[in-house]
Amino acid sequence: MDMKNRVALVTGASRGIGRATAKLFAAEGAAVAVNYLQSESAARVVVEEITNAGGKAMAVRADVRDEAQVRAMVAEVELTLGPLDILVSNAAIGFLVKPFTKFTWDEFQAKLNGELKSIFFCCQAVLPGMTERGSGSIIAISSTLSRHSSPGFIAHSTAKSGLDAFVRSLAEEVGPFGVRVNVVAPGLTLTDATAWLPEEQKAMIGDMAPLKRVALPEDIAGAVLAIASDNSRFITGCYIPVSGGLLML
Numbered sequence: 001m002d003m004k005n006r007v008a009l010v011t012g013a014s015r016g017i018g019r020a021t022a023k024l025f026a027a028e029g030a031a032v033a034v035n036y037l038q039s040e041s042a043a044r045v046v047v048e049e050i051t052n053a054g055g056k057a058m059a060v061r062a063d064v065r066d067e068a069q070v071r072a073m074v075a076e077v078e079l080t081l082g083p084l085d086i087l088v089s090n091a092a093i094g095f096l097v098k099p100f101t102k103f104t105w106d107e108f109q110a111k112l113n114g115e116l117k118s119i120f121f122c123c124q125a126v127l128p129g130m131t132e133r134g135s136g137s138i139i140a141i142s143s144t145l146s147r148h149s150s151p152g153f154i155a156h157s158t159a160k161s162g163l164d165a166f167v168r169s170l171a172e173e174v175g176p177f178g179v180r181v182n183v184v185a186p187g188l189t190l191t192d193a194t195a196w197l198p199e200e201q202k203a204m205i206g207d208m209a210p211l212k213r214v215a216l217p218e219d220i221a222g223a224v225l226a227i228a229s230d231n232s233r234f235i236t237g238c239y240i241p242v243s244g245g246l247l248m249l
């Protein structure tokens with residue numbers, strides 16, 4: 001997938017979809033920055049697995065909701081690995097699952113703020129370099145819940161819809177500078193974030209998909225790699241659901 005000599009930053013790569021993405025990018029030849037917030041030892045294990053397999057990686061701590069930390073992270077990554085070619089904005093911003101009437105504004109706003117701050121700060125930090133070099137690929141990890149809502153998920157759906165709109169607008173703006181911006185939207189994926197869901201519910205959702213199962217993190221990573229690579233060089237502003245066909249647009 002032509003990832004040799006590429007430098008990628010994957011946010012929230014200590015676990016789940018980010019971890020699978022970092023490992024796949026590295027296996028395809030990219031030098032990868034593994035961002036984490038709290039799981040330092042897990043992030044170090046990801047880096048160790050990559051380097052033991054002959055790849056290049058570094059771990060870098062930053063809360064993606066904090067502008068100064070994001071700027072420091074990008075500066076450290078570019079100093080260590082070189083100019084960034086790819087940003088995968090993946091870090092999972094937590095949210096409450098409950099009926100709308102039970103939400104306070106502060107709870108709702110925390111999710112909107114977190115989701116939008118993370119993409120805003122990460123893009124502001126990487127874009128000056130990408131536009132100057134005339135190339136770059138940004139992939140934002142949204143959710144099929146941004147297009148197909150589910151009871152209780154109003155904060156998540158609203159925040160991810162904002163993320164989708166942000167990506168479309170940014171793709172318009174930075175396309176003329178050679179930078180592509182796309183959304184990969186996973187359906188239900190087996191990670192720590194979904195471990196709380198009852199097994200019967202996961203099985204039921206899997207059964208509704210034409211491909212008859214829910215996703216593994218590696219399924220999402222494969223789609224992210226495909227969109228990041230030059231094979232997708234004429235794709236920008238797109239929303240790609242990765243849900244085994246459960247969400248078709």
Ligand SMILES: NC(=O)c1ccc[n+]([C@@H]2O[C@H](COP(=O)([O-])OP(=O)(O)OC[C@H]3O[C@@H](n4cnc5c(N)ncnc54)[C@H](OP(=O)(O)O)[C@@H]3O)[C@@H](O)[C@H]2O)c1
Nearest residue numbers: 012014015016017036037038039064091092143189191193
């Ligand atoms: N799993 C699903 O079914 C599903 C479906 C649709 C969309 N998604 C999206 O896919 C993405 C990844 O989700 P996941 O299921 O892989 O989550 P996960 O397994 O719970 O992992 C979350 C990752 O995000 C990191 N993180 C959380 N807050 C952070 C912050 N403020 N700054 C930096 N890193 C932070 C965590 O780092 P530490 O552990 O180091 O703190 C961890 O590496 C998210 O954007 C999520 O909304 C997931």
